[in-house]
Amino acid sequence: MEKGTKPPARFSKGLLQTEELYNYVLETSVYPREPEPLREIRDVTAAHPRAMMSTAPDAGQFMAMLLKLVDAKKTIEIGVFTGYSLLLTALAIPQDGKIIAIDMNREAYDIGLPVIKRAGVEHKIDFIESEALPVLDQLLQDSRNDGSFDFAFVDADKVNYWNYHERLMKLLKVGGIAVYDNTLWIGSVAMPEDETPEILKAGRQATLELNKLLAGDPRVQLSHVPLGDGITICRRVY
Numbered sequence: 361m362e363k364g365t366k367p368p369a370r371f372s373k374g375l376l377q378t379e380e381l382y383n384y385v386l387e388t389s390v391y392p393r394e395p396e397p398l399r400e401i402r403d404v405t406a407a408h409p410r411a412m413m414s415t416a417p418d419a420g421q422f423m424a425m426l427l428k429l430v431d432a433k434k435t436i437e438i439g440v441f442t443g444y445s446l447l448l449t450a451l452a453i454p455q456d457g458k459i460i461a462i463d464m465n466r467e468a469y470d471i472g473l474p475v476i477k478r479a480g481v482e483h484k485i486d487f488i489e490s491e492a493l494p495v496l497d498q499l500l501q502d503s504r505n506d507g508s509f510d511f512a513f514v515d516a517d518k519v520n521y522w523n524y525h526e527r528l529m530k531l532l533k534v535g536g537i538a539v540y541d542n543t544l545w546i547g548s549v550a551m552p553e554d555e556t557p558e559i560l561k562a563g564r565q566a567t568l569e570l571n572k573l574l575a576g577d578p579r580v581q582l583s584h585v586p587l588g589d590g591i592t593i594c595r596r597v598y
Contacts, residue, residue: 397479405442415445416588427452432510438492439516443472450481496527507533515541518566544590
C-alpha cells in the first residue's frame, strides 16, 4: 500500500471484504488507474485527524465510471471535506461542466484546494460554504433548475440524507443519478443494536431508516453496493 494511505477497516464478516482482499483490489485495480491528482489529495488528507471521512478510492473509481456513463456535465456535491470526490468529479466531467459543491467547513476544502488548482479544474467548481438544505431550496426556487442536474453525491450529515433526497429528486433529470455514501455505517447496519458501539448508534439508526426509505422509493432504480463504507446509487426513473 502506498505511503500515507490507509483503507477503511472492514468490520462485518460476510458483508464487506477482508482487509487483505480490499488491499488486493486497491493495489491491483484502483491505485494503478488512479489519476495522480487524486493520489496527491489522498496523501495530503492522510494527516488530517478525520482522514477516514474521505471518499474511499474504490468507491471513487466506481463513481468516476458512473459520471462517464451518464455523460454528466452539471452536478451537485453535498459534503466536500478535503475534496477527493469533488476532484474526481471535476476530472470526469467536460471542461465546461459545473459542480455546485456545498460544505459548512471551508477549512477542510482548503487543504485539497492547491491540488485541485494544479489539476486545472478549479473553474468547474462553485464552492458554497453553507448548510446544504438552504442552498438546495434556493436552487428549487428557480424553475430552470428543475430536472437540470445529471449527478449528485451526498456525504454529509446522515440525519438529513432523506431531506436531501427529496430535493434531489426534483433537481436531477430523469435518468440522473444520486449517490449516497456511508450507507453501511461501518457495518453496524447488520449488527444487533445491543452489540453496536455507542458511538455508532445514532448514525446506525439514521442509516437504517434511510436505507428502508430508499428501498421503498418508486421514483428510483436502486443498487446498494459494498464499496468503501457502502454507497447507494439511485437512478431517477420519473
